Amino acid sequence: MGGLTFVDVCSGAGGLALGLERAGFEPRLLLDDDEVAVRTLKTNRPQWNVLCADLLDFDPSEHPVSYDVDLLAAGLPRVKSNATVGRTDSGMEERLLEATVYLVHAIKPRAVLIENVPGLADSDKHRQFRDFARAELAHLGYEFSWFVTNAVDFGVPQNRKQGVLVAVEQPRADAFRPPAPTVLEPTTVGAALGSSMASRGWQEAALWAAQADQPAPTLVGGSKNRGGADLGPTGAKRKWATMGVNAHTVGDLVPGPDFIWDPKLGRDNMVKITAEQAALLQGFPESWQIAGLKTARYRQIGHATPPPVGEALGRAVAEALNRDPATSAAG
The missing domain is CATH 3.40.50.150 (Vaccinia Virus protein VP39)
Incomplete structure (x- = not known):
């Protein structure tokens, strides 16, 4: 071929x-x-x-x-x-x-x-x-x-x-x-990101991954004329919330060992997806390096x-x- x-x-x-x-x-x-x-x-x-x-x-x-x-x-x-x-x-x-x-x-x-x-x-x-x-x-x-x-x-x-x-x-x-x-079966967000969520010692990563038991909604990169990055329109944000994810922003780092994950307490106690994790959700290999600052990286990935x-x-x-x-x- x-x-x-x-x-x-x-x-x-x-x-x-x-x-x-x-x-x-x-x-x-x-x-x-x-x-x-x-x-x-x-x-x-x-x-x-x-x-x-x-x-x-x-x-x-x-x-x-x-x-x-x-x-x-x-x-x-x-x-x-x-x-x-x-x-x-x-x-x-x-x-x-x-x-x-x-x-x-x-x-x-x-x-x-x-x-x-x-x-x-x-x-x-x-x-x-x-x-x-x-x-x-x-x-x-x-x-x-x-x-x-x-x-x-x-x-x-x-x-x-x-x-x-x-x-x-x-x-x-x-x-x-x-x-x-x-x-035959879809890959879930939890299966794709579970190990990366645990990479800084967060003890509840496996618990979160079990709840994130569905594929992600469509990532939307946005345009250069917009402000900060987020994971998509309102409907997508609601979908992310059911997986305990704050989709109103893109994270800088995955949770550390002291992070308290409790979505009932609001966005601050939900996990944030990083640009590197968004790349995994797009099917990029971990070795693929995305250049630029966070918003520029996420925009490239989302598009x-x-x-x-x-x-x-x-x-x-x-x-x-x-x-x-x-x-x-x-x-």
């Missing part, structure tokens, strides 16, 4: 790129306009070719390494939904979506992968973009499908639905199938594509690209 190449735009903390790497893809170029995110990418993968630039200004002719790749991937900033109104820059996400489709004209990859909010795949609100993408990509000889994934189906301890567009050039397009779930989802999508794309066209036609 090796030997496949990709360009990744709006790479952020590298969740999608890391997943694609695990699926056997080699990056030719990664692009992001956030200097801190670029630092994250270079810290973890110094051998990757990372460009700090705005997608809207990106000219592939100045970076010919981006031509003749197998896959153009984009884990774009999430377009506005009811959960993120006020958290994102108006109109920017839609422009980035369109810019990614136009980029297909220039670099002509064999496949395209765009990940965003679940409504992108089926909501009337985003019908205009779907019609635009269909017209542009069909004209270029791609067939594509829209579908929704949930990160919890791929071992990520988080209910995080994503709308996905995968377009594949004919004649291999018929061979593409959306990835099937890789786990990321969970690497296990990226890997599953990458494997599904690779299977189609590696299929013999004659076999695809016969099947």
